[in-house]
Amino acid sequence: MLLAVLLPFIIAIIIPFLSKWKDKIHPGYFVTIIPALIFIYFARFLGSNFEPVMREYSWIPSLDINMVFYLDGLSLLFVLLISGIGALVAFYSIFYLHKSEQLGHFYVYFLLFMGSMLGVVLSDNVFVLYSFWEFTSLSSFLLIGFWNYKKESRYGALKSMLITVFGGLSLLGALVFMTVLTNTTSIQEMISQQQLILNSEYFPLILALLLLGAFTKSAQFPFHIWLPDAMEAPTPVSAYLHSATMVKAGIYLVARYSPMLSSSDWFFIIVSSVGIITLCWGSYMAVRQTDLKGILAFSTISQLGMIMSMLGFGTKVAVFAAVFHILNHATFKGSLFMVAGIVDHEAGTRDIRKLGGLMTYLPITATLALFGTFSMAGVPLPFLNGFYSKELFFDASLHLDEIANVGVVGFIKMLLPYLAVFGSIFTFVYSVYFFFGTFRGKSHLEELPKKPHEAPIGMLISPIILILGVILIGLFPKWINEPFIAHAASAVKGLEVQKEIYFWHGFLYPPLIMSITVLVFGTVLYLSRKQWAPVYRIIPGVLSMNKFYDGLVDRLETYSSTVTKGYMNGSLGRYVRLVLAAILIVTFAFMAITGGFTVDTSNLADVSLPEIFVAITMVIAAVGTILTNNRITAILILGVVGYGLSMLFVLYRAPDLALTQLIIETVTVALFLLVFYHLPKLRKKEEAASTRMLNLIISVGFGAMMTMIAISAHSSKWFESISSYFIDNTYKLGGGDNMVNVILVDFRGLDTLFEIVVLGIAAMAIYGLIRLPGKKEEK
Structure with a gap:
């Protein structure tokens, strides 16, 4: 069952390579086979003696988020529609779409949507369901806007995405509420605890949020306005999304939760x-x-x-x-x-x-x-x-x-x-x-x-x-x-x-x-x-939900443009001041509300002379970066601060951190030197007294904030220390002796994964900007 859900995603990776030979064979033939196989697999469950089937695959068990697939009569109905209609639409598209179209893009989007819909109707875990739910919005956006050179297609795609994603966020709120109330992420277990939800003071909010998600997806009044504009998509997309699949996702959601809510x-x-x-x-x-x-x-x-x-x-x-x-x-x-x-x-x-x-x-x-x-x-x-x-x-x-x-x-x-x-x-x-x-x-x-x-x-x-x-x-x-x-x-x-x-x-x-x-x-x-x-x-006359939608979007764009222009004046100094000031105000306010200004000196290690010497050196170097007028000198002095930190790690018996800091500092200084070599020399900038005073306040305040956070983090004991857990389980669960590495790679593996994802997205964006063709010079 897991393979049936993931198969469209796997094949979607292969499609771009197959589309290179579209002049010899239409990739639609290959794509048609995928939903046909899925249909045949699930059709075997038809029969009078059918019993529900549940399969669980471990994903993030610590958060109770696993790939749990539940096949009963309702999900079987939708799976057969998604795969059966999908096979027919894929075959139809072979003759509808010309080979000159971007067929690789189309069938990748098509398979992504198919897999997402299968995930929605088969998932028993609410957060897995929500993930697939949002994937349907994203992939349908790409399908509706397939002919992106047409203004109407772009408008229809954006409209459908804004409305359905708005509903998706409200659905997430309902799922979170139900998860907290029932202490489970399983839909079937939630239904078994229906009285707990029905008697909850939050039930009206849960019902409203859940139905909002369903109504927006299934184009119910007054959220129906996105569906007619989505008709700008190619006809195979309309035949698939708007007859048997996407628009029925909201129907499925209401039907699935009916035993609990009806x-x-x-x-x-x-x-x-x-x-x-x-x-x-x-x-x-x-x-x-x-x-x-x-x-x-x-x-x-x-x-x-x-x-x-x-x-x-x-x-x-x-x-x-x-x-x-x-x-x-x-x-x-x-x-x-x-x-x-x-x-x-x-x-x-x-x-x-x-x-x-x-x-x-x-x-x-x-x-x-x-x-x-x-x-x-x-x-x-x-x-x-x-x-x-x-x-x-x-x-x-x-x-x-x-x-x-x-x-x-x-x-x-x-x-x-x-x-x-x-x-x-x-x-x-x-x-x-x-x-x-x-x-x-x-x-x-x-x-x-x-x-x-x-x-x-x-x-x-x-x-x-x-x-x-x-x-x-x-x-x-x-x-x-x-x-x-x-x-x-x-x-x-x-x-x-x-x-x-x-x-x-x-x-x-x-x-x-x-x-x-x-x-x-x-x-x-x-x-x-x-x-x-x-x-x-007369009816509807001049009244129109489309006019309301267009007016709302236009006003949001106008107001956001006005606000953005108010602070986006091209000054990097202003941007830095705004960011640091916002962090400073929010952090200090939160610490004041929660009693975070705590200083406890009862559990401090003794400070030796070498540590004092290194600390004083770092302070002098930090001040020196402000006073120097030479960029190269500033970078070299700043390197003293980094190497000083490495010395402190050595003195506090953290050689792995010291080595990491040494490598990072060396690479950073080298990169700064390479980049700054191509920049003009530093020149003293004349600034108003108010600006200099503001810079001083933000600088001192930000430094004080970081200092206070460090002191408060050490002094506040709101929770039991987790260090003993890492000490006891680093080798047993992580299989490594280096505790820091095991924490980063295993215990905090998701954090590291998403950091890598962010870096990857940034790298692709930079690559895209580099490859972006510039304006040709006029001869």
């Missing part, structure tokens, strides 16, 4: 309300769009809202319907994104105002779109899987008997069936609008950039497979119910969930009446769309 009335109020509002708003706004991917973007928002609302209901029927629709949505929406890509690829535009009558030129694509859109619309036909889950959604909205019918909860319960029908009516409208506006009616060949023709078979294979999934699930829903959907629903509910899937329940079946109502009113609204379209001038 018993709270606030969970029902918030999740159901936000979900149903998102459904209605997304479907309403989809009809307004003119770009095919724009229609699909808002349709995705509405479908995600529908799933989220069902998770908020929390009943057995609702949970089963939510899980079922997660699968159904991935099949028909993934195929429709690919259809939109085919239309764009073959007709040269996605503007539905210029399209029409394409069924004659793209008959196979039109047939695929027909099945996909009618399934999304929930048309009552037995071979469309979308109808089954839509009918279950209506059924769930009518049967909320497990929830108390009082106060706000009762009011929301009363509204839910009506809002479900309202949102579904517009779902029907945008579905038929997508199909008939593109493939039926009068063709406008003169307005198309190129004459349309059917896509190559390679580009059709992936959507054909997905549409076959739509049909087979519709015709044989029992095939996936007991061995698949029931397990996933049981994992969400926290107890066994069984629900039979039938097409026909009788003429008087309330959900069927609701479906017929949707068909009738949806047809009327579609046929009269031009007459009522002006209503968009």
Whole structure:
């Protein structure tokens, strides 16, 4: 299981080397194999006798952070979607992306995202989950901004990252709170202690932070605004991220924590309300769009809202319907994104105002779109899987008997069936609008950039497979119910969930009446769309969450620029003074608050004459660096201070530290001499008396601070000394006699690792600046 998660990351390292031969063989063929193998591996877990599987791999056991992977029905559902849709999208991209594109970059980002999503849905350790969660934001940013030469792509990528990372930080807060309360980092153990969290005074904050992370990731209202702009990404990215994977990460998070949170009335109020509002708003706004991917973007928002609302209901029927629709949505929406890509690829535009009558030129694509859109619309036909889950959604909205019918909860319960029908009516409208506006009616060949023709078979294979999934699930829903959907629903509910899937329940079946109502009113609204379209001038009118976002970002940039210009005047002296003054004030303030000004002379070693002599020499040398006007002289005198420190280490019987200090000091002095040789001579700078006084105060204050920190660190005994632990375990656990080296390499190995990472990043930045091409001189 660990290999399955890490395999995409491993292959991502190899892809840049394979892309060198892209003229001979498209790297997409190789990439397609990876998710296909992962899908085959996890598909073997399907079956009626499936039991959850947990695997643990040691990582940072001292912090209770280990790679713990938990496979149950819910995570299996998402793993199969991530790998199955991933394989189809990778194959589709072979024919969509030209070899002239930066294919190496694309497939590296693609695999990084795939591995991150697998890590999210399989991780049982909350901090490992969060790490993968942020990796999805980073890799999706790179995928959405793949065509970085386009302003719209850069805007969409940045927008998605700002909103989802904001939600990710709030999620981290919730995870930290739950970890502290339950004293565990395991999600399953947290769920087993649900009463401890539900009864905590911090529960409202935990719920708000957790749902904020989920809502931003799954484009719930009002955080949905990033998803339409993310459509600037290549169509394979949209088909993968925005149908089956990234946007469903928030859905997964809510589903995973449902056994813990669903018993709270606030969970029902918030999740159901936000979900149903998102459904209605997304479907309403989809009809307004003119770009095919724009229609699909808002349709995705509405479908995600529908799933989220069902998770908020929390009943057995609702949970089963939510899980079922997660699968159904991935099949028909993934195929429709690919259809939109085919239309764009073959007709040269996605503007539905210029399209029409394409069924004659793209008959196979039109047939695929027909099945996909009618399934999304929930048309009552037995071979469309979308109808089954839509009918279950209506059924769930009518049967909320497990929830108390009082106060706000009762009011929301009363509204839910009506809002479900309202949102579904517009779902029907945008579905038929997508199909008939593109493939039926009068063709406008003169307005198309190129004459349309059917896509190559390679580009059709992936959507054909997905549409076959739509049909087979519709015709044989029992095939996936007991061995698949029931397990996933049981994992969400926290107890066994069984629900039979039938097409026909009788003429008087309330959900069927609701479906017929949707068909009738949806047809009327579609046929009269031009007459009522002006209503968009009123709702939303000039109001827009996008304007709020743009205004907020612009103000932040303006204010930050003003503040930055206030102190960034090009003076290195000012920068040093600001940094040192800030450190001085904060440190002294913290020491004053915590009682850090402690002086204890009861445990000091005797001072000998050689030590006094070396200390006085170091003081004289330090003062000498200030008084000299020659840079070379200053460096040599400063070297006396460093070598003096080495002498003190020798006198205090620390030869390893003395040798280290000698090497560092020698190298530093040599480097200073080499660099300063090329600089002009020191000249006395005329400064105002106030500046000189400020320099004096900061210098003396900073020196006093460092002295006080050293004295206080020795005098304050807030904690038991750790030195005995190092003495006892250096050789036993670290396998070395040199205690300092063992501490740096083993006991504080993470610190050392991240120091190396920082140095590596700095080195790459410097290398990039060196290689950055300068402006060519004009001849």
